[in-house]
Amino acid sequence: MKVIICGAGQVGYGIAERLSQEDNDVSVIDTEASLINVITETLDVRGYVGHGAHPDVLAKAGAEDADMIIAVTLHDEVNIVACEVAHALFSVPTKIARIRAQNYLQPEYADLFSRQNMAIDVTISPEVExxxxxxxxxxxxxxxxxxxxxxxxxxxxxxxxxxxxxxxxxxxxxxxxxxxxxxxxxxxxxxxxxxxxxxxxxxxxxxxxxxxxxxxxxxxxxxxxFGHEEQEAGRIIIAGGGNIGYYVARTIEEHQPRTRIKIIESNRERALAISEQLRNTIVLHGSALDQHILAQADIQETDLMVTLTNSDQINILSAVMAKANGCKSNLVLINSSSLNQVTDSLGIDAQINPRAVTISRVLQHVRKGRIRSVYSVQQGTGEVIEAEALETSPLVGRPFRELDLPDGIRIGAIYRGGEVLRPSGDTKIKSRDRIVLFAVPEAVRDVEQLFRVSIQYF
The missing domain is CATH 3.30.70.1450 (Regulator of K+ conductance, C-terminal domain)
Known part of the structure; x- marks a missing residue:
């Protein structure tokens, strides 16, 4: 598959790394020459310095015969225009755009990114995901x-x-x-x-x-x-009142009104803005690394500290400080994969990598066959895949014990007509069943073959 990626930042790099490992033909566009130099020196991809929405730059990157464009620059408007240009001038079949601003994603504007209004097939909002x-x-x-x-x-x-x-x-x-x-x-x-x-x-x-x-x-x-009887947190402090922190607090207010939430936000204007929008959340202006702010937030009585700032270092250090001051547990947002290996020794209970979440959303549109959803684990060393079985699938109609599944695949559940089934030796997969399975990278092509369809549109 020939793919053009607009944006060579952390998300663009991660997508390019994964797609190039799977022998896809990948071109990356970015306005920063330094980012293009890094990505072409470390990955088997082609790099182009320029504006991802400009027709001449897209043409140089091979848009005329591209199967997919993935626009993940830091600017929503650039991503939108890049997809529009790729559609209008080059008829690129699949167009994916990252949309960060929540203003675009409000329910009353749900039709904005429908195919009849914009030439975008898939929108990805990392903050919401x-x-x-x-x-x-x-x-x-x-x-x-x-x-x-x-x-x-x-x-x-x-x-x-x-x-x-x-x-x-x-x-x-x-x-x-x-x-x-x-x-x-x-x-x-x-x-x-x-x-x-x-x-x-x-x-x-x-x-x-x-x-x-x-x-x-x-x-x-x-x-x-498995021995995990931990109680759900009743008192939560969120470090960082950006899009993610605000989304989490607002959703908890709506669905878990008994949970007590406090947000620590370093930007005064942002702190004032979200304090006016949230009804029951206490917003504190200050640094999550400030002992006095943590004490003011009653950290010693808190069940969970969730650190969601834009800085990995602040997220990690504030989570460690929270536990040192009596907080029961922590959950940390970490962008850099190089920091993932050191968190256990620091007392980090759980972490989330936003790049992995975004890459997983992209992969489900790269996979062939009737793949409905993909989630990548452990930096791409495993995938959880949801796929739909059609009449042509070699899985259909035979008991599990007679299926000669390829190595590296294990089926976990079947979803049929609103009912969840656990597979046994006598289970037979039917057409339209949705299968949730786990696969190692070497077996992904086998999964695509198991759920292949006669004609592919990309």
Missing amino acids: VGKMVLRRISFPGATDVVRFADDRISMVAIECMEDCPVVNTPLQQLSQLFPDLMATVVGIYRNGRVLIPRSADQLEVGDLAYVIAQREHVRRTLGL
Whole structure:
């Protein structure tokens, strides 16, 4: 596939890195020559210095025979125009734009980005996507990652196996026998820096991160089975009142009115603005690294500190300080993948990488076959995929025990007519079933083949 990426920042770089690893033909455009130099020196991509919305620059990047344009510059208007130009002049089939400003995304303007109004097929709002991720983490304490699939009826939950985890050293098949009514399946294991696809006879070990696909209503019970009985936070402090922090606070106000929220925002004008828009949230002006501000926010009585500023360093340090001052747990936003490895030693309980969230949204439109959703884990070493089975799929009509699934794939759940099914040896996949599975990168092409359709449009 030939892809043009407008924007060579952190998100653009991450998308280019992933797509180039999968042997796609990738061109990257950015106005900053230094960013283009870095990306062309480190990745197998072509770089072009220029404005991503200018026709001549798009032409140089090969827009005439491109399959997709992904506009992820820092400016929404540039992203919108780049997609419009790619459509009008070069007939690029698939156009994806990152939209950050919430003004564009308000419900009353829902039709703005519909295909009949704008030549954009997919809009991605990193702030909203990350905000939803934060809210899911808050709802399920004890989980290090939570993502929903199949109309929100199926969840993928990443659960750390601690010393007191009751299910370690027990064959996975035996767990299914002990809890036959639990709609949950272990589909992946992250162990010693590697992602493994478990078999029924395999066992979990202390220190493992287990990836479990479960019916949404069974997630809390699954966490309890793994020894995670943490209570949902009643008192939350949010460091950073930007788009993400405001979105999280506003949503909690609407759906969990009993939760007490405080926001620490360093910009005075922003602090005043969000204090007028939020009804029950206390907004404090100051730095999340200031001991006096933390004391004023009653950090010692807080259940959860969520750090969502634009600085990884501030997010990490303020989360560490919060726990040192008596806060029970923390959740940290970290953009840089190089910092992910050091957080455990610093006492960070959970973290979110916004780049990974955005890349996952893009991947579902790159994947061939009837792929409905994709979520990338552990910096691309595993993927959770939701795909729809058609009559032509080799999976349809045969019992699971007769399926010769390729290595590197494990099916976790089936969504059929509003009902969630856990696969067993007798289960037969039907046409239009939606399958949620876990796959390693080497098996992604096999997944595409399993859910292939006769004609592809890209």
